[in-house]
Amino acid sequence: MTPLLSVEDLRVYFPSGQRGETVKAVDGVTFSVGAGETFGIIGESGSGKSTLARAMVGLIPPTDGRIFHAGQDIATMSGAEFARHRRSFQIVFQDPNAALDPRMSIGQTVREPLDIVNADSRADRDRRVLRLLDHVGLNPELALRYPHELSGGQKQRANIARALALEPKLIVCDEVVAALDVSIQADILNLFARLQAELGLAYVFITHDLGVVGHVADRIAVMYLGKLVEMGSADQILHHPLHPYTKALLSSEPLPLPKAMRTGTRIVLEGEIPSPVSPPSGCRFRTRCWMTQDKCAEKEPAWLKYGADRWNACHFTDFNRDGEASDRAPSAAMPPAH
Amino acid sequence: MTATQPLLDVSGLTISFRQGGSDVAVISDLSFAIQPGESVGMVGESGCGKTVTGLSLLSLLPPETAKVSGRIGFDGVDLTKLSPRDMQKIRGRRIAMIFQEPMSALDPVFTIGQQISETIRAHFPVNAREARERAIDALAAVGIPLPARRYDEYPHQLSGGMRQRAMIAIALSCEPRLLVADEPTTALDVTVQAQILDLLLALTAKSGTALLFITHDLGVVAEACSRVLTMYAGQLVEDAMVDDVLTRPLHPYTSGLLRSLPRLSAAKSVLPAIPGRVPTNAEWQAGCRFVPRCSHALIACDAPQLLRGEEPHRVRCGRYSELSLPGVLP
Ligand SMILES: Nc1ncnc2c1ncn2[C@@H]1O[C@H](COP(=O)(O)OP(=O)(O)OP(=O)(O)O)[C@@H](O)[C@H]1O
Ligand SMILES: Nc1ncnc2c1ncn2[C@@H]1O[C@H](COP(=O)(O)OP(=O)(O)O)[C@@H](O)[C@H]1O
Ligand code: SF4
Ligand code: SF4
Ligand SMILES: [Mg+2]
Ligand SMILES: [Mg+2]
DSSP: OOOSEEEEEEEEEEEETTTTEEEEEEEEEEEEEOTTOEEEEEOOTTSSHHHHHHHHTTSSOOSEEEEEETTEEGGGSOHHHHHHHHTTEEEEOSSTTTTOOTTSOHHHHHHHHHHHHTOSOHHHHHHHHHHHHHHTTOOGGGGGSOGGGSOHHHHHHHHHHHHHTTOOSEEEEESTTTTSOHHHHHHHHHHHHHHHHHHOOEEEEEOSOHHHHHHHOSEEEEEETTEEEEEEEHHHHHHSOOSHHHHHHHHHSOOOSOGGGOOSOOOOOOSOOOOTTSOOSSSTTTTTOTTOOHHHHHSOOOOEEOSTTOEEOOTTOOGGGTTSOOSOOGGGGSOOOO | OOOSOOSEEEEEEEEEEEETTEEEEEEEEEEEEEOTTOEEEEEOSTTSSHHHHHHHHTTOSOTTTEEEEEEEEETTEEGGGSOHHHHHHHBTTTEEEEOSOHHHHSOTTSOHHHHHHHHHHHHSOOOHHHHHHHHHHHHHHTTOSSHHHHTTOOGGGSOHHHHHHHHHHHHHTTOOSEEEEESTTTTSOHHHHHHHHHHHHHHHHHHTOEEEEEOSOHHHHHHHOSEEEEEETTEEEEEEEHHHHHHSOOSHHHHHHHHTOGGGSOTTSOOOOOSSOOOOGGGOOSSOTTGGGOTTOOGGGGSOOOOBSSTTOEESOTTTTTOOOOOSOO
16 A cells, blocks of 8 residues: 655755755655554654654755655656645644744634635635634634734644645644643644544654653654664554664653652763764764664664564664563553553 | 751742733742752643742842732741842852753853853852862863863853753852752753753752752653642642652642643543633632632632641642542552
8 A cells, every 4th residue: 555655765954054064954764654644753852853844745855865645756746736735745833833924813824725725715715714723622713813812722723723724634743732731732632633533634743752652653763863763663662662762762751650660770861962964973873872882883773674664773683672571661661541 | 847947938929010000910829838958849831920939039020010029938038028139149149040941041242151150259259260160160060071161162152951051050059058940951852851850959969959940841840859839820739749749639730730641641542631721810710710620610619729738738729638639640
């Protein structure tokens, strides 16, 4: 079956600085997302998640590699064809204000994509806006309000309504709940789940919150300095991680548990993510990896398949451990949900 | 619980801002204490008054518009009665504060080292050379590599994590008795957050500095604090030991905050969000301010609710003894 979205050896470079340097924000990434699926991407800031997100929906041209929307290479589409196509692949950003024009009412903002397509009458479009607002849990009265009159959660709902206007098949969500309080975050996550059940939407869900990704994702990819280091089912990644970076990331998440239950030892990584202008030789994670050996500086670890849909890039991953309980699975320490 | 005299003893703290000719209340009758060396968390949704409370402890609210009443006892002295000059001697020396965005607290035109030296010289009779040495030691203590070189760098030359370390170095350079930390790790990645938390806890433990840790992250509270204050709409609604509140919260709001964490629900299940939103100041009622969102509300809840219960667990909910509310455990 053709995946809804696939990305093959994608690279996105930006020129930077005066000395003709290149920022390798995304540097060889391959994965695909099926219809109706939620694909999570996690990793530290600066790892290239937002750049990847924008490239996926055609907002930034790739430097190299290919992006397929429903099996079709978007680079081969004509302008008009792509414009039509883009409607099915939407994006929502972290900052609820980013896509809202302060001079446009919420109703106008949500209607704008419909106005551009201009397929039906103005009255039909207005009716559709009210339905969309209702759909995302906004009182239709808010159509007449302006962004500054809305709370962060309400603005994010308006952004989602706008993204839904053209009936997409996939929405890329880049840290969409990061700026929201937990109870509002819970509301928005419930909304995403309901829309997925009702409309069969697929999501690419980018977040640095492991609790959030564990709740929404079917599969998860872990990104570090422009590359994926591990990919697998949400359960595999969160409960049986293979890659040293995934393990460190999971163990640094502070858990809201009483002292006696916080038993896992923590791997505190030293230093911060290096610059993507000149990534370390060999394995990019080696400057912070507590397992690093000489080989790691000399040779880049290959992106290898471990089992049905499980990938990992580390020279020292023990093949046999796949599927077994990892020696470090801090999130498994959370009490089982009822 | 302890016989020691509290380091900080806030009682009846009420804060309002002058806005368009009228006073808008933001903190109502807040009372809590912090023991020497104790680490206390403060949680609550956006706009509940956490930052305003923190700023008031250092007299950092805008004097033209902010009206502060009540008592802020610190080491036996009521800070609200101090002259600006006397307060200046305490700020930075006895009580220090760090913020979410270090750039807003660091001065872009001075080097990191100058800013630490200046703080030290404002409070100790040392010469420039001694201040420099102490500042370099302070940079080393917060884990900044090559501290002698970093001394001469400007804030914009440092990464987010390094800036946060520099701000901690400034705040702890005079070994204050109390550090108010307002979301100091919120903007950081979990990996760097873990480094900064370890650092903060190690340094405050070493100098016996008490911590008021403002955060919206209950995981951070569990990790860094022994007691936690839950704020709702300008009021303290629960004051309890962290382990008690995580396992058996007594206020429906605290329970709601815990239960809405995605970690605690089965993957893909509907999350128990708290319905509605925090009321604006204009919507505050005389009775329990949580009534419109509380699934346990009764008519009696419309009457003013007092903070009650046995130390060290106090709660502002008249029904607390009849309710059995879920915490993080199923
Ligand atoms: N200088 C000011 N003038 C007027 N009102 C203010 C001022 N500072 C804060 N407020 C108001 O006081 C209330 C409490 O604000 P505060 O910043 O303490 O919230 P908070 O709990 O820290 O929220 P967050 O989690 O978003 O940081 C809010 O209603 C806010 O709008
Ligand atoms: N337009 C741009 N020009 C130059 N560098 C960029 C641009 N966009 C992103 N970058 C750089 O690419 C890297 C990855 O950034 P980003 O995709 O935003 O990461 P993330 O979303 O994971 O935090 C960062 O080093 C960032 O500074
Ligand atoms: S390849 Fe080496 S440096 Fe990279 S993750 Fe594996 S052990 Fe660590
Ligand atoms: S006093 Fe009543 S409304 Fe307020 S928290 Fe308690 S039960 Fe809910
Ligand atoms: Mg990003
Ligand atoms: Mg605040």
